[in-house]
Amino acid sequence: MENQEQQASAADVLTQAIANKLDYLSTLQxxxxxxxxxxxxxxxxxxxxYQEVKKTRxxxxxxxxxxxxxxxxxxxxxxxxxxxxxxxGHIYPFFYYEEYTTGLFHIYxxxxxxxxxxxxxxxxxxxxxxxxxxxQKLKDSFALESQNQRLNTAKIESVSAESxxxxxxxxxxxxxxxxxxxxxxxxxxxxxRSSLPWDSSKVKDERQGIIDxxxxxxxxxxxxxxxxxxxxxxxDKILVLSKEDTILSYEKQSIRDSFxxxxxxxxxxxxxxxxxxxxxLGKSEGEVKADD
Amino acid sequence: MINENDxxxxxxxxxxxxxxxxxxxxxxxxxxxxxxMDQLIKTTDPDELVxxxxxxxxxxxxxxxxxxxxxxxxxxxxxxxxSRMLELHDQGKNVILQSRDHHExxxxxxxxxxxxxxxxxxxxxxxxxxxxxxxxxTGQSLFYLNLERKMFRFNSHALTQLFIIDLHDTVPxxxxxxxxxxxxxxARYLKEDYGYSxxxxxxxxxxxxxxxxxxxxxxxxxxxxxxxxxxxNDYMLTNGVNGNGAEIALDKNVVxxxxxxxxxxxxxxxITVHDDAQQxxxxxVLLQYPFMRDWYLENLNDLEIQSDPLIFG
Numbered sequence: 001m002e003n004q005e006q007q008a009s010a011a012d013v014l015t016q017a018i019a020n021k022l023d024y025l026s027t028l029q030x031x032x033x034x035x036x037x038x039x040x041x042x043x044x045x046x047x048x049x050y051q052e053v054k055k056t057r058x059x060x061x062x063x064x065x066x067x068x069x070x071x072x073x074x075x076x077x078x079x080x081x082x083x084x085x086x087x088x089g090h091i092y093p094f095f096y097y098e099e100y101t102t103g104l105f106h107i108y109x110x111x112x113x114x115x116x117x118x119x120x121x122x123x124x125x126x127x128x129x130x131x132x133x134x135x136q137k138l139k140d141s142f143a144l145e146s147q148n149q150r151l152n153t154a155k156i157e158s159v160s161a162e163s164x165x166x167x168x169x170x171x172x173x174x175x176x177x178x179x180x181x182x183x184x185x186x187x188x189x190x191x192x193r194s195s196l197p198w199d200s201s202k203v204k205d206e207r208q209g210i211i212d213x214x215x216x217x218x219x220x221x222x223x224x225x226x227x228x229x230x231x232x233x234x235x236d237k238i239l240v241l242s243k244e245d246t247i248l249s250y251e252k253q254s255i256r257d258s259f260x261x262x263x264x265x266x267x268x269x270x271x272x273x274x275x276x277x278x279x280x281l282g283k284s285e286g287e288v289k290a291d292d
Numbered sequence: 293m294i295n296e297n298d299x300x301x302x303x304x305x306x307x308x309x310x311x312x313x314x315x316x317x318x319x320x321x322x323x324x325x326x327x328x329m330d331q332l333i334k335t336t337d338p339d340e341l342v343x344x345x346x347x348x349x350x351x352x353x354x355x356x357x358x359x360x361x362x363x364x365x366x367x368x369x370x371x372x373x374x375s376r377m378l379e380l381h382d383q384g385k386n387v388i389l390q391s392r393d394h395h396e397x398x399x400x401x402x403x404x405x406x407x408x409x410x411x412x413x414x415x416x417x418x419x420x421x422x423x424x425x426x427x428x429x430t431g432q433s434l435f436y437l438n439l440e441r442k443m444f445r446f447n448s449h450a451l452t453q454l455f456i457i458d459l460h461d462t463v464p465x466x467x468x469x470x471x472x473x474x475x476x477x478x479a480r481y482l483k484e485d486y487g488y489s490x491x492x493x494x495x496x497x498x499x500x501x502x503x504x505x506x507x508x509x510x511x512x513x514x515x516x517x518x519x520x521x522x523x524x525n526d527y528m529l530t531n532g533v534n535g536n537g538a539e540i541a542l543d544k545n546v547v548x549x550x551x552x553x554x555x556x557x558x559x560x561x562x563i564t565v566h567d568d569a570q571q572x573x574x575x576x577v578l579l580q581y582p583f584m585r586d587w588y589l590e591n592l593n594d595l596e597i598q599s600d601p602l603i604f605g
Contacts, residue, residue, distance in 0.1 A: 239517060
């Protein structure tokens, strides 16, 4: 008897546990069927929903029920992306999304030439996962604005200066040829000088001095020979840097057009989940009223 | 000269008869020539005009017994033909024919351009035949014309060298535009009236025209350079609609695309110019937008629009 009772109660407990799961899944199913994305988000992460949207401090018991749908996240994300991307399109008109595999989205910044792959969109958690390196560049670029500089201004200046030096080396070829001819004459004169014993060290020193100068000029000649190739390479470097600066200036302008400044942009990103769900809340309340 | 194989050379009267016949035939050739000249200069019928020009193009006026000391060269008839053709389309005033004082040679000026360009035709001596329309001082051959084969081909290289580079600093864009329009119209009449096969090349205003650039596989840096320079001039180079190239919206709904026209296999990079009225060509873009011109010229090795390789190869 006792055993039977125990068994019965164990069955009850399990039945209840299963019922909870069924209930969770059927609620979710109904929400999807009714296109109630807000409800879907609530079910996916109740703790976060109550904290950020309902702003209730009371910690809800964690029921782990949402783990039931962990392995269909791609489908859930694919489903939810429609409305979310619509919403994002209004607030972040400069972001473009590409579903590279079911439920997973790349973010592209802008529609300009060679726009950057800027990270991923996490649909389930309603958040941007920006590529850290690209994001940092944008942040730095905003910071440098106060100094009237672009991200690559310093680099471009230094590469340009290098090219300028190389060009000077090339331009000075005639002068160097002239110097070399003079030095060779001096060398000839030096070697023809009758070397009196007490003069010999002086002549030797002079000779070495001339040779040193000639060596220096020969080094410069060699550098000048390579200069065109290096200048061409520098031009390519500058192009890459200017292109990045151009892209960043478009990105900054986009952010300013929509958010005034970078701080507001970051603040919006931080409250995206709550903002989005509140917008859905407003919508579904509106629908209820319309139904009445 | 006594030719023992020809009995007629043996008698005096035979010789005289032969001589007389040869002169008659030479004079007949001369008369035929004057009739064709009359036709070329006076006819108001476009068909007769083309017919006269085609026949005069390779007319041999001299014969063994009759030679004419004062002659225009065959290439001059092409200039006459061009003038008359424009005249029949009420554009006679757009070109000025000039003859040299002491010998028979014609040259032509385009009225808007004045003495900044002097033009004539040069006979192509190879089997292809036909003529090149050439600016004399620079030697640039702007187009090729073959009356027999009904072919007309503009040459992008020469048009660029002469009008976009050489005359750029001294002749206003609007003058260049109206001058080139004369050549364009001449080609258009040949196409519309006589079904000539015409390659308008960089002057083609049709939206569907794909201007093929010289480098089949365009280095990425070339497009990057346009991106940077466009931004400096307040235009934005965007990703192309079809995803395999770039696009730039200029003013008045003029859109230039540069893209790989082949989805697979050997790439083929082309430029297109779209505008609502189909009145803008790549040449016009080069005339109107200094930054586009600079970009094109700086990358001419890769970007030069191809002309018919059989003619200008």
